[in-house]
Amino acid sequence: MTIKTTQLKRSFAVGSETVHALKGIDLNVEAGEFISIMGPSGSGKTTLMNIIGCLDTPTSGEYYLNNQLVNELDEDSLARIRNKEIGFVFQSFHLLAKNSALDNVLLPMKYAGANMADAAIRAKFVLDQVGLSDRINHGPSELSGGQQQRVAIARALVNKPSILFADEPTGNLDSKTGEDVMNLFKELNEEGQTIILITHEQDIAKQSKRTITIRDGLIETDKQI
Numbered sequence: 001m002t003i004k005t006t007q008l009k010r011s012f013a014v015g016s017e018t019v020h021a022l023k024g025i026d027l028n029v030e031a032g033e034f035i036s037i038m039g040p041s042g043s044g045k046t047t048l049m050n051i052i053g054c055l056d057t058p059t060s061g062e063y064y065l066n067n068q069l070v071n072e073l074d075e076d077s078l079a080r081i082r083n084k085e086i087g088f089v090f091q092s093f094h095l096l097a098k099n100s101a102l103d104n105v106l107l108p109m110k111y112a113g114a115n116m117a118d119a120a121i122r123a124k125f126v127l128d129q130v131g132l133s134d135r136i137n138h139g140p141s142e143l144s145g146g147q148q149q150r151v152a153i154a155r156a157l158v159n160k161p162s163i164l165f166a167d168e169p170t171g172n173l174d175s176k177t178g179e180d181v182m183n184l185f186k187e188l189n190e191e192g193q194t195i196i197l198i199t200h201e202q203d204i205a206k207q208s209k210r211t212i213t214i215r216d217g218l219i220e221t222d223k224q225i
Contacts, residue, residue: 001066001085001162001194003029003052008061010047021047023217027188027195031162033076034189036205038198039214046215050197053086053165054078066162083112087156087164091171093148095155096148102136105155112159119158125201128152130184146177153184157193164188167198182207 008025011018021044029035032207039045050056051063054070063070065081073081095104103125106109110120127136130150140148149169156164170178182204189195197208203212206225213221 001031002064003027003163004064005052006062008048008063009049009059010056011059021217022051022058022096025214025217025219027052027212027219029194031194031199032085032189032192034185034195034209036198036199036208036211037214038202038205038211040200040222043200044217045214048203049165049167049196052196053088053163054081059151060221082156083108084159085162087159087161089149089152089156089164089169090168091168093140093145094171095148095151097140098141100137101132101143101151101154104140104151105158108155108159121151123154123158125129126157129157130154142176145173146180149173149177149181150184153181159190162192163196165196165198169197170199170201170204191221 005025005027008027009020009021011021025048032101037048043222047056051058070078102120105123105127106119108150109122124133124136124209127133130153132150132154135143135147140151143151168183169186173181185195185197186207196209197204199205208225210224211220214220
């Protein structure tokens, strides 16, 4: 699945002022890429992720997802894309505290109306893929931070998304655990998964294959690594 944005802009009203978070972003992403989007706080990187992740809509400009103009889609269509085509991993794991790892991973498939017997097989497969086949019945309180993030990654992968977004995925992890999570992303990318990583850390960004730096709502640099 490809991404193309043309002069993408996003403004917000903050009190009596208007904040221009994105000021004209032209971006192309091909299927199978592993990209980091970098920038300081307030640069617009999270706003960009929210738009290309179909969580928000631009003020102006065009966004094409697999040659389909996303601007024209209604909320139901956007929800279907988010559920079936896009996976999200966040800095905070957002796991349900009373649910096991397996039940947390099953949630997106329940929302998608999947056959639950087939869903359980798929959920166990992705938990094994992230190295947690021996922890499927453990709740979040019984898992380390790194294991909780792996559950979150499995949950993001369970519906076989075309694109995986990771917003500061190592931010709450120690350096060794963060390295393990980055190695998992690299393995997933080698298997063909498109990954877009949002980070402010140079050492994390350089592990991707392409780094885009955003500053003041504009792309400052776009480098292949």
